[in-house]
Amino acid sequence: MASNNYYDPADLRKFGEITEWSEELGTKFFDYYGKVFEEGALTAREKALIALAVAHTEQCPYCIDAYTKDTLQRGVTKEQMMEAIHVGAAIKSGATLVHGTMMMNKVNKLEM
Amino acid sequence: MAKLKQQSLQKRDAELANAKRQVEILSNGIFANGELPTFAKKIKEINKLPLRPKKLEILQINVGYMCNQVCEHCHVDAGPDRKEIMTWETMELALEVIKNTGAHTLDLTGGAPEMNPHFRRFVEEASKAGIKDFIVRSNLTIIRANKKYHDLPEFFKKHNVHVVSSMPHWTKGKTDKQRGEGVFDMSITALQQLNAIGYGMPDSGLRLDLVYNPNGAYLPGDQASMEKEFKHALMEDFGIQFHNLFAITNLPIARFLDYLIASENYEDYMYQLVEAYNPAAVENVMCTNTISISWDGYLFDCDFNQMLKLPVASKVKHLKDYNEDLLNDRNIVISQHCYGCTAGAGSSCQGTVTE
Numbered sequence: 271m272a273s274n275n276y277y278d279p280a281d282l283r284k285f286g287e288i289t290e291w292s293e294e295l296g297t298k299f300f301d302y303y304g305k306v307f308e309e310g311a312l313t314a315r316e317k318a319l320i321a322l323a324v325a326h327t328e329q330c331p332y333c334i335d336a337y338t339k340d341t342l343q344r345g346v347t348k349e350q351m352m353e354a355i356h357v358g359a360a361i362k363s364g365a366t367l368v369h370g371t372m373m374m375n376k377v378n379k380l381e382m
Numbered sequence: 383m384a385k386l387k388q389q390s391l392q393k394r395d396a397e398l399a400n401a402k403r404q405v406e407i408l409s410n411g412i413f414a415n416g417e418l419p420t421f422a423k424k425i426k427e428i429n430k431l432p433l434r435p436k437k438l439e440i441l442q443i444n445v446g447y448m449c450n451q452v453c454e455h456c457h458v459d460a461g462p463d464r465k466e467i468m469t470w471e472t473m474e475l476a477l478e479v480i481k482n483t484g485a486h487t488l489d490l491t492g493g494a495p496e497m498n499p500h501f502r503r504f505v506e507e508a509s510k511a512g513i514k515d516f517i518v519r520s521n522l523t524i525i526r527a528n529k530k531y532h533d534l535p536e537f538f539k540k541h542n543v544h545v546v547s548s549m550p551h552w553t554k555g556k557t558d559k560q561r562g563e564g565v566f567d568m569s570i571t572a573l574q575q576l577n578a579i580g581y582g583m584p585d586s587g588l589r590l591d592l593v594y595n596p597n598g599a600y601l602p603g604d605q606a607s608m609e610k611e612f613k614h615a616l617m618e619d620f621g622i623q624f625h626n627l628f629a630i631t632n633l634p635i636a637r638f639l640d641y642l643i644a645s646e647n648y649e650d651y652m653y654q655l656v657e658a659y660n661p662a663a664v665e666n667v668m669c670t671n672t673i674s675i676s677w678d679g680y681l682f683d684c685d686f687n688q689m690l691k692l693p694v695a696s697k698v699k700h701l702k703d704y705n706e707d708l709l710n711d712r713n714i715v716i717s718q719h720c721y722g723c724t725a726g727a728g729s730s731c732q733g734t735v736t737e
Contacts (some may be wrong), residue, residue: 283653283657297616309607313607314604314607315603315607315611339600342596342597342598343596343600343601343602343603344603344604344607344608344614345551345552345603345608346592347555347556348555367462
């Protein structure tokens with residue numbers, strides 16, 4: 271590794287290079303990726319905001335870097351960006367808490 | 383009243399007030415060490431070096447660098463402290479050229495062109511030349527800046543001027559951050575004033591277009607999508623209508639270059655421009671159909687080269703020697719800032735350059 275860090279911002283530019291070590295799969299992935307973000311039933315702007323929220327729940331620094339820039343390019347305001355992240359955060363915390371029902375079920379089963 | 387953010391680089395005697403220094407920065411570093419290809423190398427790959435003009439379509443005249451605003455991104459480094467103003471004598475030379483040109487579009491820019499003391503007389507005379515499309519690039523706030531400018535919309539209408547105005551965002555926060563406090567509110571009032579006399583209305587011949595440019599170190603989004611957002615928001619919030627939105631890339635020169643370097647975004651931004659390089663955009667890049675004329679009558683391939691003091695590579699260098707055939711037989715002067723016009727869908731004073 272050229273760097274002492276696990277994450278290097280310059281590596282984001284190398285993303286396309288993954289194709290070099292597995293051309294067919296890499297190409298198929300990028301074709302799919304590009305297609306996903308095209309205008310469809312959802313606008314490209316809506317998709318970029320979803321991507322920004324998911325980038326945060328996945329805690330992917332490269333994705334946060336890329337989709338912060340991407341949403342800015344699409345004229346999204348910082349208030350809208352933060353609200354999107356809250357949606358991700360709410361689902362993340364909700365997903366944790368809803369598992370509390372499993373704990374409750376288990377407790378109810380085990381306790382006399 | 384809009385509150386000015388700062389002084390021009392020139393007034394501050396900043397390093398980047400020097401055009402030569404800017405060209406050095408654009409030629410050195412990541413471009414000199416081969417990390418990124420130079421623009422010349424890139425267009426050589428598609429057999430476009432030297433870059434040559436096509437038919438001249440647009441005469442763009444910069445009537446002075448004085449402006450009532452000091453926008454953070456300004457490639458002209460314009461502001462109230464700039465004293466470079468086109469004289470009437472130079473305007474007379476320009477009028478001769480306008481009368482005889484083959485170009486179909488006349489594009490007046492600045493600074494705030496309206497601040498030139500001869501502006502109205504020049505527009506009156508130039509509008510007699512029968513040019514098909516007569517553009518004035520108005521920053522909107524000038525219309526509200528002083529009582530003497532309040533009647534500009536009527537003046538524009540009288541001379542059938544096509545108004546092209548800067549509007550970086552449909553929200554106050556983003557607009558004022560780039561252009562100065564109070565700019566958004568004044569721009570909205572000016573747009574309402576223009577709408578009221580017919581500018582920008584759906585079937586109106588009075589053309590009103592807006593120019594969007596990003597508020598920082600990133601590229602503009604898709605022009606059509608941005609236009610949709612702008613139209614929806616300005617109609618919903620203020621009942622404002624306009625015709626088209628031009629999405630323009632910020633070129634890395636003057637105050638924007640200063641900002642990129644100070645915020646440590648310069649290299650990343652150049653990477654973005656080079657990665658977004660679109661060979662198809664080279665075909666229609668605006669220097670191939672435009673001549674830019676400076677306040678003192680010199681000729682350039684574009685307004686950006688004018689600010690970098692890179693004159694046309696032609697025997698004809700000034701209005702007094704103007705000859706369209708000779709001028710059209712020239713190589714266009716390029717440097718790394720040209721990547722700004724070929725990124726993504728391309729960028730020009732008329733917006734994107736590819737379908």
